[in-house]
Amino acid sequence: MFSKLRLFSLSLSLVISLLVSGDVFAERIKDIASINGVRSNQLVGYGLVVGLDGSGDQTTQTPFTVQSMKSMLAKLGVTLPANVNMQLKNVAAVMVHAELPPFARPGQTIDVTVSSLGNAKSLRGGSLLMMPLKGADGQTYALAQGNVVVSGFGAEGADGSSVTVNVPSAGRIPNGAIVERGVESPFGHSPSLVMSLHRPDFTTATRVAASINDKLGIGTARTMDGGSVEVRAPADPAAKVAFVSVVENLEVEPASAPAKVIVNSRTGTVVIGSEVRLEPAAVAHGSLTVTISEQINVSQPAPFARQGDTVVTPESQVAVEQEASRMFVLDPGVTLNDLVTAVNKVGAAPGDLVAILEALERVGALHAQLIVI
Template identity: 60%
Template sequence: MATGLLLGLLCAPLAHADKVRDLVEVAGVRSNQLIGYGLVVGLDGTGDQTTQAPFTTQSLENMLKQFGVSVPATVQPQLKNVAAVTITAQLPPFAKPGQTIDITVASIGNAKSIRGGELLMTPLRGADGGVYAMAQGSVVVGGVSAQGKSGSSVQINISASGRIPNGAMVERSVASSFGSGGDLILNLNTSDYTTSARIAEAINRSYGAGTAHPLDGGSVAVRGPLDPGQRVAWLGAIESLDVQPGDAPARVVVNSRTGTVVIGSDVRVTAAAVAHGAIQVSISEQPQVSQPNPLSGGQTAIVPNSTVSVSEDGAHMFKFGPGVSLDSIVRAVNQVGATPSDLISILEALKQAGALHADLVVI
């Protein structure tokens, strides 16, 4: 049976327990974004066209001045082996000076590729403007691009951006509130009142009543020792506890770009009838030649002749009973030969009619 439909099916989850560490994040323990601006050199003629990206030439001249090299004002360097780039990175929590982190390098000019380039030393700054890391190294690019003299080109993935593993060295650590006294706040990765209550219950069952209490559906407060070393051991013990999370909400996720549809096992549809049809519009062009009469002085001309027809083929209608399950939805949709685009329209219509009892998320 031809389906023409890509469905990701989430089977009904069995009862299981997860570690607390997989369900929560500790408040105040977070990564920080870093960004920088720099130059990639050593490209094989695929760098910025400086006539259209003058900031690349200006950046290069400013860098050369730091090394005592002065470029005359009358000279306009036309360099094709240099590209201006932005560098982004995530500074992990508790990162200390001397440790290295991965960085991402992306062209901001019109460079065709930064494959084989070398990033010159670039400071990476945080949201407060302070320098937290220094980046430098050879760029690793996963894409490939090539172009012939006639203008024909081929490209696989993106070659104007790449990564440098361990390409930045941390120069400054970020202060954390973890070592300060007070309660430890555990923020749930997915807010759920049941999960929040069960985490607090598991902690109290292991370490005594009153040790933890849920603040809301997304946070749990835990009493912690004042000594930083004891807080580390205390939190490690709590993160090792087993907790059975609450049931996942009924949800349908649609990727409008790829046509991928993921339907949760708890999705239900109340009684509804759905009609699915395909309207086809055909336009055919059959130009005709208009020949004038002899000695009339007219000219031969081509007269357009268009034929337009509209047809509706493959019309289907199916009915959902009350409380129909995921299997029934998939079977009915496949029987009518719906495409991913058709399924998205059907789901949206069911949601508007109030027959789809699930969150419809389109990404």
């Protein structure tokens, strides 16, 4: 008997501890913040894809493809007469873009995305010729080349009918670019680090600084504003890397999100935050349906009548139907769960819910920011 009671008490304690711990959602600092200066950079370039099976650009409509081909051949020592009209069905002009990750070094490879610039129908089976990828400053940071992997395909019949799956005019080249130069990062030279919150919040910034100070000593971190926390770091690069590894794995309980109600007017989606509260209010919502039906009748004179004409006489019928609706009362401090339960009992649709929320905001009963996107 004692063992059963003890086992029951242990199970109850475990359930209570799980329920209590479930209310606290601690996150790592690396999941809610990033270090200033440690970011990726966008690269873009222009090139040619060759080896297509007749699905390339129509050169009459894309003269830049012909121009690029002649320029490339001239650099390779092939000179073409000026009056030559090239028909390049197996070549497509493309734009190539990639993302250069932080701390990338020469010799590393990155993935690239290839997209048709002209009117090529498909890049399937094509190969990208070597071309430079440049940054916003105009400098070359990588060289891309390789076979294009295309997930989409298309088929076309003689009668003009066609079937297309996914997008055959774009593809990717895994590890298709080799980094030629890296981007200098201030990480190794700055005496301090600035942690930028993904969602600025004064409470969260204060908790991040407090967590770092509790772990690494008072004065290690200080808040700069609602979205930035400055952290003093070692000067030695190796020690700084180990220091950041400790900081980014510290757990912090983020502050609760502001009370908001988001309404998507295009899709009818309504998202209500957990912090939304309502003042006492009584709501009754119903629909009024007006139906108008019109019937055309023909009026003719009596047989053998000397006077009278045949005329058309419209007959209209108007019916008004009001849906029976029930009123529900919202008590003080109603939570999200209570609001959803009350609306579901009434049977309101998403459009009706939007109208109810707008009315509650107008009377001052909705303690939340109503945002329509």
